[in-house]
Amino acid sequence: MSGADIREFSRPMTGPALVPLIDAIEAGEKPVVAAIEGMALGGGLELALGCHYRIAHSKAQLGLPEVTLGLIPAAGGTQRLPRLIGFPAALDMIITGRRVSAGDALKLGIVDQVTERNAGEVAVAFARSVVDCPLVSRRLSTWPPLCPADLDNILQMALARAWQRGRGALAPVACVQAVQAARLPYSQGMQQEQKLMSMLFASPQARALQYCFFSQRAVGKWSMPNGACWDNSTARPIRKAAVIGLGTMGRGIAVCLVLAGIPVIAMETDEKQLEAARRVVMALLEKEVQKLAVGLHLGLIHFTLEQRYLREVDLVIEAVFEDLALKKQLFAELSSVCHPDTLLCTNTSQLDVDQLATATSRPDLVVGMHFFAPANKIKLLEVVFTSRSSPEAVATAMQLGKWLGKVSVAVANCPGFVGNRMLRPYVEQAGFLLEEGATPEQVDSALEHFGLAMGVFRMSDLSGLDVGWRVRKAAGLTGPGVPQGQLLQTQQGYRYSPLADLICQKGRLGQKTGCGWYLYEGPGGHMARPDPWVHAFLEEYRRVHGLQPRSIGQQEVLERCLFALINEGFRVLEDRIVMDPVALDVIYVLGYGWPAHTGGPMYYAGEVGLPRVLGRLEYYQRVHPDIPHLRPSALLRQLVAKGSPPIHKWMWHIEEGSSRL
Numbered sequence: 149m150s151g152a153d154i155r156e157f158s159r160p161m162t163g164p165a166l167v168p169l170i171d172a173i174e175a176g177e178k179p180v181v182a183a184i185e186g187m188a189l190g191g192g193l194e195l196a197l198g199c200h201y202r203i204a205h206s207k208a209q210l211g212l213p214e215v216t217l218g219l220i221p222a223a224g225g226t227q228r229l230p231r232l233i234g235f236p237a238a239l240d241m242i243i244t245g246r247r248v249s250a251g252d253a254l255k256l257g258i259v260d261q262v263t264e265r266n267a268g269e270v271a272v273a274f275a276r277s278v279v280d281c282p283l284v285s286r287r288l289s290t291w292p293p294l295c296p297a298d299l300d301n302i303l304q305m306a307l308a309r310a311w312q313r314g315r316g317a318l319a320p321v322a323c324v325q326a327v328q329a330a331r332l333p334y335s336q337g338m339q340q341e342q343k344l345m346s347m348l349f350a351s352p353q354a355r356a357l358q359y360c361f362f363s364q365r366a367v368g369k370w371s372m373p374n375g376a377c378w379d380n381s382t383a384r385p386i387r388k389a390a391v392i393g394l395g396t397m398g399r400g401i402a403v404c405l406v407l408a409g410i411p412v413i414a415m416e417t418d419e420k421q422l423e424a425a426r427r428v429v430m431a432l433l434e435k436e437v438q439k440l441a442v443g444l445h446l447g448l449i450h451f452t453l454e455q456r457y458l459r460e461v462d463l464v465i466e467a468v469f470e471d472l473a474l475k476k477q478l479f480a481e482l483s484s485v486c487h488p489d490t491l492l493c494t495n496t497s498q499l500d501v502d503q504l505a506t507a508t509s510r511p512d513l514v515v516g517m518h519f520f521a522p523a524n525k526i527k528l529l530e531v532v533f534t535s536r537s538s539p540e541a542v543a544t545a546m547q548l549g550k551w552l553g554k555v556s557v558a559v560a561n562c563p564g565f566v567g568n569r570m571l572r573p574y575v576e577q578a579g580f581l582l583e584e585g586a587t588p589e590q591v592d593s594a595l596e597h598f599g600l601a602m603g604v605f606r607m608s609d610l611s612g613l614d615v616g617w618r619v620r621k622a623a624g625l626t627g628p629g630v631p632q633g634q635l636l637q638t639q640q641g642y643r644y645s646p647l648a649d650l651i652c653q654k655g656r657l658g659q660k661t662g663c664g665w666y667l668y669e670g671p672g673g674h675m676a677r678p679d680p681w682v683h684a685f686l687e688e689y690r691r692v693h694g695l696q697p698r699s700i701g702q703q704e705v706l707e708r709c710l711f712a713l714i715n716e717g718f719r720v721l722e723d724r725i726v727m728d729p730v731a732l733d734v735i736y737v738l739g740y741g742w743p744a745h746t747g748g749p750m751y752y753a754g755e756v757g758l759p760r761v762l763g764r765l766e767y768y769q770r771v772h773p774d775i776p777h778l779r780p781s782a783l784l785r786q787l788v789a790k791g792s793p794p795i796h797k798w799m800w801h802i803e804e805g806s807s808r809l
């Protein structure tokens with residue numbers, strides 16, 4: 149039982165109320181034993197907690213995930229669980245919403261017995277054995293709260309953690325407040341639980357998080373402009389895969405494949421690189437084995453320099469340097485080495501997948517599988533299809549992503565695909581704001597206050613500033629042969645900020661070199677500190693270019709950066725790079741640290757109001773006519789003209805034939 153039907157939350161509810169039902173079961177005179185197979189989540193676990201005994205199958209999972217939907221467990225979960233397992237463990241489960249295995253549930257004391265057999269049959273036998281036992285001590289609501297001496301401290305720390313993890317989300321904080329009320333007699337605690345639930349239930353954050361829940365499932369029902377889709381295309385089985393290039397990304401991808409039980413051929417260019425990769429990959433795998441307490445066959449991965457092993461694989465994921473010529477050459481080689489049916493996938497973050505497909509003997513079997521760093525942690529996968537990708541190839545990549553535990557989103561090929569394409573105007577605005585008077589920490593603090601996991605400059609330092617530098621060089625925007633612009637730098641006719649290039653020229657590439665937009669403890673350090681050098685550098689830059697610095701408020705930072713990103717999102721929709729705006733929201737929430745409690749950038753635009761987004765873009769465009777990314781997209785204008793329809797109707801307003809495919 150995975151809890152309430154979440155769809156019901158936006159409709160009038162019918163049927164008996166859960167709280168009195170659970171109370172009645174608990175108060176009953178006959179012993180009630182919960183037999184748990186599969187999932188006991190949310191209301192499912194709350195129901196089980198109202199039973200007098202709980203027997204779980206060893207594969208069962210238990211949890212109170214309401215916080216991920218912007219809610220609290222409000223059918224007594226916040227009152228019974230702390231009584232059963234104590235405040236610290238209950239707080240941890242309720243604030244994070246994480247699931248625990250049956251084995252861990254037994255250790256915590258949530259279940260009375262774990263079985264390998266049919267839980268229902270075991271529960272019936274168990275019920276017979278306790279039929280005459282008194283039930284008084286089995287009613288959790290009557291238990292006195294287990295208050296340790298340092299409970300105040302525990303609650304304070306939990307509150308601090310909820311604020312920090314929540315990044316502006318209300319539900320984690322309300323979870324702590326509800327659990328705190330478990331110190332009170334049960335009936336008073338329940339009143340508090342209901343009060344907090346009423347506050348959250350109809351909140352915009354809960355609506356946004358529930359939208360995220362369904363969006364992450366909706367993207368699994370992918371379709372392509374040619375009519376191929378999830379239910380008319382068959383995925384191939386992947387019995388063995390290869391990863392070529394074991395740098396930052398390749399290592400993480402190899403780990404994902406092994407954890408999913410897929411045998412992997414892992415390839416590098418030379419013995420030294422191979423050995424370095426082997427050490428890191430094996431260490432990551434051993435850590436996972438310990439953490440998950442699972443048996444994993446570490447022999448599933450074979451490190452090699454020899455291409456002949458590629459003959460046996462069903463799918464290759466290429467993760468070599470971001471260099472089109474290198475990748476094309478590799479894809480041509482793969483065509484002759486691999487079996488003709490082998491799928492060839494690239495992890496490129498922005499190169500033209502069509503061009504790579506052209507370099508092979510099988511363009512229909514070429515797709516992008518764009519993982520996000522760290523690949524073994526981030527749940528997002530962009531599956532990039534070209535005009536020639538076969539439905540089978542797309543279905544296989546989508547299915548493989550799911551098997552690896554990712555949420556896969558199918559997107560059409562275009563520069564930067566979806567995520568990085570929308571990121572460009574956002575990063576660009578941040579650079580302009582520095583020119584106009586802001587500091588990196590002012591910009592980042594506004595964005596992090598909004599709820600982004602990391603501000604733009606901290607994120608750039610983490611990824612490495614050389615990544616974008618290489619892209620800009622390849623695009624002809626900077627580099628030795630490119631003439632410098634005039635007063636305010638212009639390139640290719642538009643405003644261009646060379647600040648990031650200048651920073652790179654100084655050897656400041658971010659965390660890896662110990663400095664970038666911030667200063668770190670040393671190369672590879674993580675603690676970002678404001679850097680007086682950067683401040684002086686910005687002042688000097690403005691002086692040389694005659695720029696009068698001005699004070700820039702939080703609102704302008706948010707509007708310039710976020711609305712520019714959203715505007716590009718509308719252009720992505722116009723180009724039909726995806727079939728539905730929910731895809732953009734899923735990509736940003738899962739891949740770029742966008743706060744889930746705002747739903748994602750496109751949902752957020754709808755909440756702010758499309759007329760407001762349009763109005764502010766028009767305003768900034770008047771002030772900065774030389775920044776094309778601030779020019780409102782045609783689709784945004786059209787939607788506003790049509791009275792701002794809800795997000796699920798946006799695609800109806802795109803003219804036929806606007807697809808780039």
Ligand SMILES: CCCCCCCCCCCCCC(=O)CC(=O)SCCNC(=O)CCNC(=O)[C@H](O)C(C)(C)COP(=O)(O)OP(=O)(O)OC[C@H]1O[C@@H](n2cnc3c(N)ncnc32)[C@H](O)[C@@H]1OP(=O)(O)O
Pocket residue numbers: 150151152153154155166187189190191192213214217221222223345346349350362365366
């Ligand atoms: C104004 C005054 C108001 C006053 C207060 C009102 C008080 C109201 C009191 C209400 C008290 C109710 C308490 C309660 O019961 C709270 C809850 O239980 S909230 C729900 C908690 N449960 C969850 O969050 C579980 C969500 N589901 C999952 O985590 C996964 O789906 C699951 C692990 C169960 C299965 O995963 P998987 O096998 O990977 O399948 P999918 O995820 O793809 O799901 C398949 C399919 O099922 C749909 N679905 C799953 N769970 C739910 C659900 N709980 N409700 C509705 N639909 C669900 C999912 O969307 C998929 O559908 P498709 O159409 O196939 O995409």
Ligand SMILES: NC(=O)C1=CN([C@@H]2O[C@H](COP(=O)(O)OP(=O)(O)OC[C@H]3O[C@@H](n4cnc5c(N)ncnc54)[C@H](O)[C@@H]3O)[C@@H](O)[C@H]2O)C=CC1
Pocket residue numbers: 392393394395396397398415416417421466467468469470471474478495496497498518519520521611
């Ligand atoms: N680093 C990131 O955050 C992300 C990178 N990507 C993309 O993933 C790809 C790899 O990026 P990183 O892992 O960051 O690069 P990296 O520089 O860390 O690793 C690349 C690896 O490829 C190896 N290599 C080069 N040529 C090879 C060949 N012919 N055969 C076998 N191995 C070869 C190199 O020795 C190196 O170890 C790029 O296309 C990049 O754009 C995609 C998403 C995120």
